[in-house]
């Protein structure tokens with residue numbers, strides 16, 4: 001019965017705590033978090049506006065309720081400043097503590113673009129329920145919103161804010177929205193749907209400067225054109241939080257490097273969620289900032305913590321893009337395959353299905369819109385299978 005300490009009370013920290021408690025009802029469990037420890041589902045942040053949800057409505061359980069449910073000690077408002085992995089100790093705003101087994105689940109931080117202009121510091125990001133509360137407090141019902149980044153989160157916010165009646169401009173350097181994740185045919189479909197929703201897409205350009213202009217903000221694009229907005233939201237991506245890992249001299253890449261068991265490079269330290277960089281079956285490492293891989297990691301790490309070493313089993317799970325104007329589901333192909341493989345698109349009965357085949361002709365990703373469970377299942381079953389022509393080649 002070795003005590004477990006978890007740093008971070010996001011979905012990753014709470015998921016590993018919950019899975020651990022399923023297996024071990026009594027080992028001492030401590031969760032240390034810089035925030036107030038309220039439990040909320042982060043994916044809700046980008047589809048709560050159209051439902052007119054206040055931040056407080058998104059928090060379903062307080063830290064006190066979570067502490068009872070998990071039979072855990074939860075230290076809220078406590079920032080961990082460093083980890084001494086040699087002496088198994090952590091340094092925090094509430095003092096120094098020793099740990100036995102440690103799980104790092106500190107998430108990621110929004111990337112801040114370097115933008116010129118006297119209002120560049122007005123740009124907001126929403127990566128926590130407190131950011132959502134701040135965003136809501138700053139936005140009036142008639143506010144015009146400019147969103148930087150037309151990736152997954154930017155497109156979801158654009159659709160949601162347009163649904164709430166805001167005039168939205170979506171700016172991205174790529175020629176299409178969702179360019180990094182979706183097949184071009186689906187990105188084009190999404191572009192048309194967002195435009196039909198009234199969203200102004202400014203693609204192939206970036207925000208070069210943001211200045212105050214009377215009561216408004218003026219965004220000057222790299223192509224020289226300008227846009228007026230009342231509020232600017234950045235959704236250009238997240239960077240895993242590595243400060244604590246570096247203080248512990250853990251191996252890091254883009255994230256905290258963990259092995260097949262979720263174990264970092266020092267004994268008795270594990271990491272998962274947005275801060276981790278996982279080992280995948282193909283031997284490469286990957287940041288997987290989604291709920292499904294985080295849950296798989298939580299289940300395996302919890303077992304390993306109870307003394308049953310369990311490798312993380314990543315199963316392909318579609319990412320559901322929360323854009324009601326164009327319901328889309330994706331299993332993005334592995335990053336290493338993108339340069340050498342290709343997309344095949346087909347449209348039937350108003351549904352577009354795109355399959356990604358790697359250089360060996362094996363299906364390793366897909367996207368579908370409009371998506372529904374039965375089609376997702378069918379496509380999931382096709383993953384890992386050879387392209388029909390390839391099958392024929394093999395048979396001959």
Ligand code: FAD
Pocket residue numbers: 007008009010011012013032033034035042043044045046078079080081105106107108126127128153241244272273274275288289290291292294319320322
């Ligand atoms: P976080 O939620 O960032 O939690 C980190 C925790 O660590 C916080 O409690 C923080 O206070 C604490 N912490 C950080 N540093 C310290 C420190 N030094 N000391 C103490 N505590 C610290 N994924 C999907 O699969 N589907 C979706 O539809 C989807 N939608 C999304 C929509 C939005 C708007 C966003 C932002 C993400 C979305 N995601 C989605 C991604 C998914 O929500 C995240 O991958 C997941 O919530 C990350 O959880 P986490 O616990 O790793 O990080």
